[in-house]
Amino acid sequence: MADYLANVPLEFLTVCLGVALVTFVIGYAGGRQLLARERTFPPSEFGNDTAILKLVVEHAHEGLIMQDIYGHIEWSNPAYSRITGYSAEEILGRRPQEFILTPENQLQPEDIDVFRFDLSKFQSGTEELILNRRKNGEYFWNQLTFAVVDGETEEDTKIILICRDVTSQVEHVKELEDARNRLKHQAEHDDLTGVANRARLSAHLQEQIASAREGEGKIGILHLDLDHFKDVNDSHGHGAGDAVLRHVAKAMRSALGDKGLVARIGGDEFIAVVSNPVGPEQLEALGNQVLQGVAEPVKVDHHHLRVAGSVGLVLADASKSSASELINQADIALYAAKKSGRSQQAWYTEALGAQYRQRRQILARLDQDLEAGDLSLLMEPQYSVTLRQIVGYEVSAQWLHPSEGLVDPVKLLSSQEDVKRIEKIERFALNRGLAEVKRLREASNVPFFLSVNLTGASLRSQGFVEAVDRICNEAAFLPNDLVIELDEKIIRFDEPDGLTGVVEDLGQIGCKIALDRFGGGHGGAGQLIYLDADMVKISPDLINGIENEDNKRELVKSVIRLAANLGLEAVANGVDRPEQAALLQEFGCTRIQGKMISEPLSPRLAERHMREFELQEEAL
Structure with a gap:
């Protein structure tokens, strides 16, 4: 910090003045020695040099003391008296260490007694x-410059x-340091939870990996993701x-303690x-502690909320890993934990990594085909029992999987x-389906x-309803002839985002x-009351x-009866045998x-089926 202060222009001027004063004092001390020996010099052009020097020294802002080789003043x-509060008489013959040091830096009396300036150090x-x-007990920062x-x-x-009170400058520097530290903390930590952010995580991993390359060491990763957090x-x-x-961050910090770093990414x-976990057992134990801590109820207003999470675990040789690889592996393990039923832990393995890489390749191929519109369409005919003919087609997109x-x-x-991928697939089915049904x-x-x-995925997309209306108009297809089928499990009436508004x-x-x-077991008959539907498709x-x-x-009979009472048409899906149809x-x-009636068909086969199909009377 002394170096920093010395670079400040004002301080530079002060140092220059101090050096000048030292020069004067040295001259003054030398003059005293010469006068003691009764040696005389011709008067200078200023008159009495000793008087001038005394005037400068007495009016200097810097404190000056002269000590012997043993430190006695x-x-x-x-x-110096103004700065320290001690008069010249109080300190004459004493060492500064006896009265000016703070209690925490105080020397033992025996150490003070044997003090002697080491001229190899004090130059x-x-x-x-x-x-x-x-003297009044107030602390101050003292900038000392020594002259021999x-x-x-x-x-x-x-x-x-030369003694300079630089307290204000030091405090200013400290304020700057504190400000820098605050900015650094803000740049490296999450504002909401107080834990590290992604940038700090990446830097920390790099540090751990760099230090591990100098020796041996393992590194463990726990990747936590809350289950159904959007519902909260x-x-x-x-x-x-x-x-x-904030509760989750606290639970993770509590479980981890001083064993490592917690970050919200x-x-x-x-x-x-x-860092350097004992083994997989320790990581699993930490993962269980985290899940148990997260599962504790969170009091919000008058409610006690409960959440759960899934954890992906990675244990790797730090010297053979990179930060991005470790995070990617933890992400893969987390995905496996969620697939296994959530509120679970799953380990990253090489086999799991190979599956993930294969999946990425498959998704990359799917993205290419989606961009090119290179999907296929299947059409499954629906048959009217009363009209005795095919009356419509349910369409679905199909993709040619590499294997x-x-x-x-x-x-x-x-x-x-x-x-986004699902939305593109469903939009393809809608557009292509309209074209093929129009052709039939x-x-x-x-x-x-x-x-x-x-x-x-489609219903939540921005402007979806307007897009459907526009597509129907462009295809010269009345919206009345378009049936939107919704799986009963995606409609929820007790949730703000239950999609009922889009359905309306x-x-x-x-x-x-x-x-x-x-x-199918995901919904209930109550949905028929709240949902403005036109038909029910039995599972x-x-x-x-x-x-x-x-x-x-009996259950199917009840569903058909309930639909009729509510003015809905009942459609049976999965009718494979004449006995069922009857x-x-x-x-x-x-x-x-x-x-x-028929399995799903390609558009070309659907046209042939339409021309040739005739349901035998005995089938019904």
């Missing part, structure tokens, strides 16, 4: 910054000290969400870095992580409807709404076995689809 100027120009105490006046012997040597924000507000995040994701052939690409994706209409002169299954808007432009897979799980199982038969007709079901 032989003389001091008035400024002219030597500087020292030290915290001293005035050689005598005829070492015993005659005098040490002159939606149901209780972002204030509650913030409280939960975004949203509800946290990473803990454990598995044609697959439903949506089933390869995560509804939370791959929203023109070929048969039958007003077939189009049915397409959509998820929250779709109905406003004329689209039909079908509640798909009804009876294939209920249809399968109705000819042999009394419970299923029972459904008996129960009052008006429309069926399944293998008995």
